[in-house]
Amino acid sequence: MRQLRIISLLFISNICLGQAPGYMGKKFMFGVSGCYSPTYSNLLIFDRTTVNYVGEEINRFLAPLRLGGGMKYVISENRTLQFDIYYQQIGVSTSSKNSSSYNNDPDGVTKGNPFKYSRASFVTYSFGLTQSVATAPVGRYFGSNVVLILADVESIDTDNNVYKTGNAMDFGLNSEYGIRRVFKDKIVLETGLNISIYFRGVAGFVTKESNDAAADRMISKALFANFINNFCTLKLGIYYLL
Amino acid sequence: MNKFILAILLIITVYVSAQTEHSRLTNLGEIPEDFFRYKDISQIKYDELDIVKSRREKKLFDNFQIENNDHLYRLLHSGFILYSGPIFEYVNQVADKVLSNDKSLRGNVKVYICLSGAVNAFALNSGNIFINIGLIAHLENEAQLAYILTHEIAHYQRKHSFNRYKEYDKIDKHAKELKISDEDDLEFYINHYSREKESEADLLGYEMYKSSGYKKVEAIHALDQLNFAEYPFENRVINKSFFEEDYLKLPKSYFPDTASQIVIDEFEDDSLYTHPSTGKRKLSLAKIIDTNDNSGKEFIISKMEFERVRRACRFELSRVYIFDRDYIASLYNTFLLMQQDSNSLYLNNCLIKSLFLLQSCVNNKNISKLIRNRKKVKGETQKIQYFLSKLSIEEMNALCLKKAWVIHKKFPSNEEITAYTLEITKQFEENVSNNLSYFKTSNEYNDSIIASFYITDSTGSAKKLYRGSKTERKKIVKKGSFANYAMSDYLGNVEFVETFNDLSKSIKLTNKVEEETEEDIVEAKPKEKRKKDEVKTDIKRIDNFIIVDLFNMKIDERKKNVIRYVASNNKKQEIFNIINTCAQKNNINPIYLNAESLTKGDVDKFNDRSLIEFWLTEKENNNLIKEKINIDYTLLQELKKKYSTKYVGVISCIGVVLKKDYSDFLYSLFYSIAYPPLFLAFGYEYIMPSTACYINFTIYDIENGKTAFVKSKIYDTNDNEDLIKAEFYNIFFQLAKK
Numbered sequence: 001m002r003q004l005r006i007i008s009l010l011f012i013s014n015i016c017l018g019q020a021p022g023y024m025g026k027k028f029m030f031g032v033s034g035c036y037s038p039t040y041s042n043l044l045i046f047d048r049t050t051v052n053y054v055g056e057e058i059n060r061f062l063a064p065l066r067l068g069g070g071m072k073y074v075i076s077e078n079r080t081l082q083f084d085i086y087y088q089q090i091g092v093s094t095s096s097k098n099s100s101s102y103n104n105d106p107d108g109v110t111k112g113n114p115f116k117y118s119r120a121s122f123v124t125y126s127f128g129l130t131q132s133v134a135t136a137p138v139g140r141y142f143g144s145n146v147v148l149i150l151a152d153v154e155s156i157d158t159d160n161n162v163y164k165t166g167n168a169m170d171f172g173l174n175s176e177y178g179i180r181r182v183f184k185d186k187i188v189l190e191t192g193l194n195i196s197i198y199f200r201g202v203a204g205f206v207t208k209e210s211n212d213a214a215a216d217r218m219i220s221k222a223l224f225a226n227f228i229n230n231f232c233t234l235k236l237g238i239y240y241l242l
Numbered sequence: 243m244n245k246f247i248l249a250i251l252l253i254i255t256v257y258v259s260a261q262t263e264h265s266r267l268t269n270l271g272e273i274p275e276d277f278f279r280y281k282d283i284s285q286i287k288y289d290e291l292d293i294v295k296s297r298r299e300k301k302l303f304d305n306f307q308i309e310n311n312d313h314l315y316r317l318l319h320s321g322f323i324l325y326s327g328p329i330f331e332y333v334n335q336v337a338d339k340v341l342s343n344d345k346s347l348r349g350n351v352k353v354y355i356c357l358s359g360a361v362n363a364f365a366l367n368s369g370n371i372f373i374n375i376g377l378i379a380h381l382e383n384e385a386q387l388a389y390i391l392t393h394e395i396a397h398y399q400r401k402h403s404f405n406r407y408k409e410y411d412k413i414d415k416h417a418k419e420l421k422i423s424d425e426d427d428l429e430f431y432i433n434h435y436s437r438e439k440e441s442e443a444d445l446l447g448y449e450m451y452k453s454s455g456y457k458k459v460e461a462i463h464a465l466d467q468l469n470f471a472e473y474p475f476e477n478r479v480i481n482k483s484f485f486e487e488d489y490l491k492l493p494k495s496y497f498p499d500t501a502s503q504i505v506i507d508e509f510e511d512d513s514l515y516t517h518p519s520t521g522k523r524k525l526s527l528a529k530i531i532d533t534n535d536n537s538g539k540e541f542i543i544s545k546m547e548f549e550r551v552r553r554a555c556r557f558e559l560s561r562v563y564i565f566d567r568d569y570i571a572s573l574y575n576t577f578l579l580m581q582q583d584s585n586s587l588y589l590n591n592c593l594i595k596s597l598f599l600l601q602s603c604v605n606n607k608n609i610s611k612l613i614r615n616r617k618k619v620k621g622e623t624q625k626i627q628y629f630l631s632k633l634s635i636e637e638m639n640a641l642c643l644k645k646a647w648v649i650h651k652k653f654p655s656n657e658e659i660t661a662y663t664l665e666i667t668k669q670f671e672e673n674v675s676n677n678l679s680y681f682k683t684s685n686e687y688n689d690s691i692i693a694s695f696y697i698t699d700s701t702g703s704a705k706k707l708y709r710g711s712k713t714e715r716k717k718i719v720k721k722g723s724f725a726n727y728a729m730s731d732y733l734g735n736v737e738f739v740e741t742f743n744d745l746s747k748s749i750k751l752t753n754k755v756e757e758e759t760e761e762d763i764v765e766a767k768p769k770e771k772r773k774k775d776e777v778k779t780d781i782k783r784i785d786n787f788i789i790v791d792l793f794n795m796k797i798d799e800r801k802k803n804v805i806r807y808v809a810s811n812n813k814k815q816e817i818f819n820i821i822n823t824c825a826q827k828n829n830i831n832p833i834y835l836n837a838e839s840l841t842k843g844d845v846d847k848f849n850d851r852s853l854i855e856f857w858l859t860e861k862e863n864n865n866l867i868k869e870k871i872n873i874d875y876t877l878l879q880e881l882k883k884k885y886s887t888k889y890v891g892v893i894s895c896i897g898v899v900l901k902k903d904y905s906d907f908l909y910s911l912f913y914s915i916a917y918p919p920l921f922l923a924f925g926y927e928y929i930m931p932s933t934a935c936y937i938n939f940t941i942y943d944i945e946n947g948k949t950a951f952v953k954s955k956i957y958d959t960n961d962n963e964d965l966i967k968a969e970f971y972n973i974f975f976q977l978a979k980k
Contacts, residue, residue: 021975023968025827077972138968139959182964193923234922 020074023137026241027074029188033084033237037064037229064090064229066124072239074136079129082145086124091117092153092218092225118155120222124148126174137188137241140179147172149198153215153222166215170223172198178235190237194230201227264557264588266877267357267375268849270326272842276352276370277325280315281838283308284808299408305803306407310367312807319837321855323372324355332551333373333387335543340388340454341395351395359562359571361471365394367403375555375562379475380467383540384548385460392454393447400446402439409435429514436516444523448530457538458531462524469506469520474571475556476578477504477621482629484577489687489730490644493696496632501624560592564599564873565860570612570630572596574623587656590649594662595873601642601666604635605673639670640725647732658876665871668745674725676746678739684730695722784951784977786831787889787941790854792818792838796961798899800931814838817895817966824971828978833885853877854890854944861947871947878944888945893938897961900932933960939973951977 020027070084128145132138149170156163178192201223210216287307317323324330334353341348350369359376366372371394373387381387397403413420413431422428448461482497508521517523541548556579563572573596576589583589603609613627633641646666653659674680732738794814796806818838825832835851857874872878882888907928914921934956941951953973959965 019979021968021972023964024824024971025975134955134957134959134965135968135972138964139957179959181962182968185967232917232920 020076020079021135022074023135023182023188023241024185026185028071028242029073029137029239030069030071030242031188031237031239032067032069033086033190033235033239034068035066035086035194035230035233035235037231037233064233066122066230066233068124070126070237072130072137076136078132078134078136080132080136080141080143081129082127082143084124084126084145086126087122088124088226088229089119089121090222090225090229092120092221118153118218118222120225121152122222122226123150125150128174130176132180137180138182140177141192142177143175145174145176147174147196147198149223149226151219151222151226153218155214155218164212164215164218166210166212166219168200168219168223170198170200170226172196172201172227176235182241186241188237188239188241190235190239192235194233194235196227196230196233198223198227198230263586264554266561266853266874267324267327267329267554267558268852269324269845271845273840273845273848274325274352275842277318277840278842280311280318280368283311283315283811302408302411303404306404307367308807309407309805310403312811314366314368314370315837317372318354319840319851321852322357324357327355328547329355329375329378329551329554332543332547333378333391336384336388337371337391337395339542340392340450340456343453344450347395347399351398353391357558357562359559359566359568361468363390363394365397365403367398367401369398371395371398375558377467378552378555379559380470381552382463382467383460384543384545385456385538385540386464386467387548388454388456388542389447389451389461389464392450393443395450396443396446397439400439400442402443406432406436406439433514433516437512437518440517441523441526444527445530448527455538455542457540458535459533460538460540462527462531462533465520465523465527468517469508470504473504473621474574474578474623475559478578478581480574480577480622480625485629485641485645487644487648489684490641490728491689491692491724492629492641493692493724495696497629498625501622502620504620557588560589560596564592564595565856567612567860567863569596569599569603570623570626573600574626585652587653590653591656591658594646594649594659594666597642597645598662598666598669598871600630601638601669604630604633604638605669609638634723636674636723636725639674640723640728642666643670644728644732647729647735647738657879661871661875664741664745667741668749671742671745671749676742676749678733678742680726681729681733682726683733687727687730691722692724692727695724783979784830784887784889784941786833786885786887787891788833788835788854788885788887789821789891789893790835790851790858791892792821792836793892793894794896796897799901800899813895813897813961816963817893817970820963820967820970821893824967824974827971828974830974830978832891833887850881850884853881857944858890858892858942861942872944882944888943889941889950890944891939891941893940894936895938895961895966896936898934898936899960900934902928902932904928932958934958935961935965937966937969939970941977 066086066088068084068086070082072080072082074080125148126145127147128143130136130141130143132141134140149172151168151170152165153167154163154165174194174196176192176194178190180188180190182188330353333355337351337353338348341351351371352369353371353373355378356372356374358374360374361376361380363371363373363377371391373390373394377390378387381390410428410432413422413428413435417428420427420431422431444465451461452458482492482494486492506520508524509519512519512522556575560572560576560579563569563575572592576592576596580586580589580593600609600612603612609630613631619627630638643666646663650659650663729738792814794810794817796809796813797804798806815838818836821832835847835854837851840847840851853874857872857878860873910920910924910928914924936954936956938954939952940949940954942948943950953969953976955969957965
């Protein structure tokens with residue numbers, strides 16, 4: 001704990017020293033951003049990812065949209081520290097043609113599985129650093145973030161009216177590349193490409209959260225879907241410069 | 243009787259004033275309106291009635307006048323133009339004379355003087371004519387100047403400048419039919435056209451000239467002067483005695499008695515030149531001039547005035563050549579002028595400067611770059627080239643040391659000469675010896691001793707001049723050096739001995755410090771490599787500095803006219819405002835001497851800017867040596883006091899839209915199909931134009947000529963306002979926090 005305090009102190013003092021020029025002296029910005037992965041990619045891998053938890057089809061173009069907000073602080077000539085929180089909700093099919101051998105079910109996973117679809121909500125916390133080619137925050141940039149994901153999954157057996165929930169945590173790394181422009185000395189527009197890898201999402205099929213196989217399957221599918229959805233996304237952010 | 247005495251007094255006054263010490267040519271009075279008219283390059287329009295005949299030509303003409311205005315504005319503010327003073331006034335009087343019958347034409351023609359050593363004059367479509375001082379220095383009389391002026395006026399009258407531009411476009415358009423494959427072919431055709439127009443201007447100019455009252459045959463003589471454009475204004479014999487002093491005697495073998503004769507081929511092949519050969523031009527003029535007709539005058543305004551103006555130009559050339567890095571030309575020019583004014587402070591000043599720069603070149607082992615192929619150099623300067631090629635480092639340093647101290651003795655109170663003498667002494671100590679015992683005493687010296695040192699060894703093995711040469715060079719065996727005796731007579735000079743010993747101590751100290759820090763420098767190298775885009779030097783906070791130039795250019799590689807003049811011009815004002823805001827936010831107060839910030843009454847600033855521009859041009863062009871002292875030492879010191887800062891800043895910003903490279907298109911398509919999200923990224927790259935922006939911000943220290951701060955970087959984004967703001971704010975932030 002003491003070490004953490006020292007590290008925090010060093011970190012804060014570095015920021016407070018004010019050695020960063022920022023944009024015309026402005027270093028702090030906050031705003032909203034969104035990440036979007038085209039549905040087309042999902043369709044290639046999962047044929048029925050764009051359904052809600054009762055099996056109804058939902059808007060394919062809106063499903064992979066992750067919305068959130070965050071703040072950034074310019075800490076040196078070219079570096080910006082950033083913290084973002086995102087929220088995303090997707091429909092996940094727990095049946096899959098590709099995973100027919102799952103649970104040693106020779107006739108297919110869905111047979112006898114009442115929880116065919118689930119709804120997964122993800123809250124993503126992202127913390128990282130970006131490096132600008134020009135003086136931060138303007139111009140092209142590339143950066144890396146560490147990501148913490150909290151997933152809540154719920155499903156319903158409509159025939160028996162049984163409700164099932166589960167939650168899980170995932171970690172990941174994210175790298176981003178993009179360009180930032182400043183308009184009217186106040187508004188920062190950020191566009192970029194994000195590539196993320198979520199550790200448990202990659203190994204989603206072997207997740208074991210509880211003794212409930214159906215819940216585990218739900219969570220695994222959700223984490224994997226989240227990984228696929230956010231592996232490569234386009235980012236758009238609008239921030240206010242203070 | 244009283245009138246007679248007054249007249250004599252007037253003549254004496256004029257004569258005395260004519261012979262006064264020359265000083266750097268500067269401007270006086272208000273800056274003319276012309277210098278501000280072209281600020282907005284898209285606003286000034288020329289008369290197009292006679293020359294524009296089609297819509298295409300109209301478009302071409304619009305482009306041309308914008309380019310022309312831009313060039314003119316840059317030229318007028320380059321620091322190399324004189325708009326006032328005796329030379330300007332005299333040349334304009336001659337222009338008045340030749341155009342006395344055409345007042346409206348005179349009203350459109352504006353003649354300026356250009357501080358360039360090139361024997362040339364040129365006219366622009368806007369009616370601005372520029373006469374180089376190098377040309378005036380070569381002329382023999384006023385009539386010749388008058389003919390040159392009429393020739394240039396003819397260019398203006400016939401709009402040759404635009405016609406050449408039009409022709410260039412026409413040839414470029416028909417490049418395939420004309421089998422033009424590269425720029426050289428294009429130049430060949432353009433030069434052919436230019437030669438035709440030159441001949442036309444010769445004849446038309448003569449039509450104007452013949453009615454002005456000047457001697458007609460001088461038109462042909464004016465062309466004669468162009469034959470010697472590459473040579474000094476006179477070819478007077480130079481001997482080694484010019485470099486010799488008491489106890490500084492040079493070996494005979496170092497200085498040839500004769501030099502190659504200057505042979506002019508008046509009918510040389512001119513196919514690669516913009517002007518016809520002088521022989522052809524003279525012949526075409528001779529057809530309409532009666533060479534036996536001696537009517538007319540060589541001087542109408544004043545012979546004395548002409549000579550005074552020419553003298554000023556010739557004097558200025560010594561300085562201009564130094565800034566052009568032509569130290570040998572400067573040395574010879576100074577020699578020529580010293581035949582009449584050997585005690586001129588200005589000339590001695592030029593002499594010590596060119597010697598110092600030559601000494602620096604020798605010490606930096608760059609002298610070979612200044613010495614041209616002896617077979618190509620004709621005339622007396624060939625002797626200097628030969629002499630310099632013979633001198634060893636030791637001998638060159640000794641020669642410069644002796645000459646410097648002799649000049650210093652002549653002008654002991656002159657600050658600039660003292661500074662140069664010190665630097666020359668320092669260089670001697672660094673490169674030859676820092677011990678006074680190096681010099682032999684005067685008792686050991688006699689005139690024959692030097693000759694005995696340099697004996698041509700006829701028995702020794704002979705060397706060929708160069709591979710394959712049939713001639714052989716006789717080997718000179720050195721048994722001693724004149725360098726050891728150069729300062730023999732100064733060993734009793736207290737000032738010399740004290741200075742030499744003081745410098746010796748400081749050099750020893752510097753060496754010691756350098757040895758100690760050598761390890762640090764080696765360690766610091768990888769760091770420098772990592773930040774190759776950006777070089778910073780340690781300086782303290784800079785509160786104010788002079789902004790001397792703000793260069794902006796927008797380039798679009800995709801278009802035929804690559805440079806976007808109007809956009810560049812507009813962007814300049816935007817950048818100027820950004821700089822001002824960023825400086826204010828960081829409590830830095832720049833002093834603006836750039837063209838955009840000058841007003842009519844800022845003649846002092848205009849002259850100061852000219853001084854700095856000269857210095858910067860020399861500095862940027864000079865890749866031979868890194869001199870430790872500024873060429874205009876005294877003037878720059880005064881400038882430092884005047885503005886209370888020793889820093890001078892130069893700012894450049896270039897925005898480029900690049901041509902798209904579609905060579906990787908298929909790969910991109912493949913990757914996009916394989917992984918669709920990439921489709922948007924690649925699509926963005928191919929649809930949006932590729933851009934780049936280059937920003938350079940350099941601050942020089944005028945005290946020592948070093949670069950105090952540099953930020954030079956290329957960004958792969960457009961030169962957007964936000965990028966420029968961020969970068970300039972950052973620069974001022976760095977300057978302020980130091």
